[in-house]
Amino acid sequence: MAGKxxxxxxxxxxxxxxxxxxxLAQATGGIVINADSMQVYRDLHVIxxxxxxxxxxxxxxxxxGHVDAAVNCSAGRWVTDAAAAFSEARAQSRLPIFTGGSGLxxxxxxxxxxxxPPVPAAIRQGIRARLERDGVEALHAELSERDPxxxxxxxxxxxxxxxxxxxxIEATGRSLNDWHRDGLPPLLPPGQFSAVFLAPERDALYARIDARFDAMLAAGALDEVARLGARQLDPLLPxxxxxxxxxxxxxxxGEITLAQAAQIARADTRHYAKRQFTWFRHQLPEFEWVEPEQAREWLARRLD
Incomplete structure (x- = not known):
């Protein structure tokens, strides 16, 4: 990992x-840093x-699990937290290993x-209340006028x-496009990391997704979701x-059976996996694609 x-x-x-x-962390004395947008939430362990x-x-x-489900953990919040974890790893001379499936x-x-900048809670709540009252079409029409x-x-x-x-735009008077032009620098510039994308064969992956959801149910996913639902949180929260x-x-x-819920969840997860393949291929070409069975050899070559 010379120079990385x-x-x-x-x-x-x-x-x-x-x-x-x-x-890899066991072999190198590294620190594993989560880069999955759902695994940050403490309420969502099994699922x-x-x-x-x-x-x-x-x-x-x-x-x-360091963020409460009532919080919207934005990419900006995650980068701030990741910078602290990265600094901790470097201070301890440990290899930072970022892992997850969230392309953003x-x-x-x-x-x-x-x-x-952060959007004040009052503005966010007002927009969400209008969304429920007026419907998404009305807000899209307003957005078309204010930020076409x-x-x-x-x-x-x-x-x-x-x-x-x-x-x-309500909070800042500027569009998202304007803010995107005034960006923050990357924590890891080009040349300072090795990046791998695990690309399993699709049918085998989908079989693993299906089996894993069954294992989640057996491990208590339904009870976990029941506790989350009891909190009566905003359904738009991540x-x-x-x-x-x-x-x-x-x-x-009581709207659908458990078997129907499981079928929907498996299908949604398979569709998400398809989107992950597409997103990384087009958005992050610097990731080298390897079959999971070849990943250890790939890492070993870069650790020499």
């Missing part, structure tokens, strides 16, 4: 990223397949991030992104949209 400051391990959900990161307590005890793990987090890490560039890029029924774009959560909440409300 970090290792980045990405890949679709259920591709074996966490196990590989744990193995997001976070590392177990025993696994976390084997090597230092950072940024797992890795892009922020290696390309930098727009400098959008953003409105043109968004699907008219993309509730979360339309609300976000309106929040930013934690409330984690794969499997909406379907299991629908089951708990």
């Amino acid at each position: 400051r970090a290792v980045l391990i990405a890949g679709p959900t259920a591709s074996g990223k966490s196990a590989l990161a744990l193995e 997001t397949a976070r590392p177990s307590a025993a696994e976390e005890a084997r090597v230092p793990h950072r940024l797992y 987090y890795f892009k922020a890490l290696t390309r930098g991030l727009s400098a959008v 560039d953003s409105a043109g890029r968004l699907k008219p029924r993309d509730r979360s992104r339309i609300a976000r774009a309106l929040e930013v 934690a409330m949209k984690a794969h499997g959560v909406p379907a299991l909440l629908a089951h708990l409300r």
Whole structure:
């Protein structure tokens, strides 16, 4: 790893990223730093397949379950937390190993991030209340008038992104496009990291996704989601949209059977995996794609 400051391990959900990161951290004395946007939430342990307590005890793990589900952990918040974890690893002469499947987090890490300031809670709540009262079409029409560039890029029924774009322009008087032009520098510039994307064969991956959801149910995912639902949080919060959560909440409300909820959750997760393949291929070409079975050899060559 001469000249490299970090290792980045990405890949679709259920591709074996966490196990590989744990193995590398044990071999090098490194620190595993989470780069998965759902595993940051403490309320979502089983349903997001976070590392177990025993696994976390084997090597230092950072940024797992450190954010409450009532908080929207933006990419900006994550980068700030990641910078602190990175500094801790460097101060201890440990190899930082970032692992996860959230492309936006890795892009922020290696390309930098727009400098959008925090949106006041009152503005966010006002936009969300209007979304519920007037509907997403009305807010998209307003966005078309106030920020036509953003409105043109968004699907008219993309509730979360339309609300976000309106929040930013309401809070700052500037569009998201304007803020994106005034970005923050990357934590890891080019040449200072080795990056791998685990690319398993699709049918095998989908079989693993299906089997893993069954294992989540056996491990208590339904009870975990029930506790989350009892908090009555804003359904637009990221934690409330984690794969499997909406379907299991629908089951708990008596709207669908558990078998139907599981079928929906498996399908949603498979579709997400497809999007991960596409996103990394087009957005982060610096990641080298390898089959999971070849990943250890790939890492060994770069650790020499």
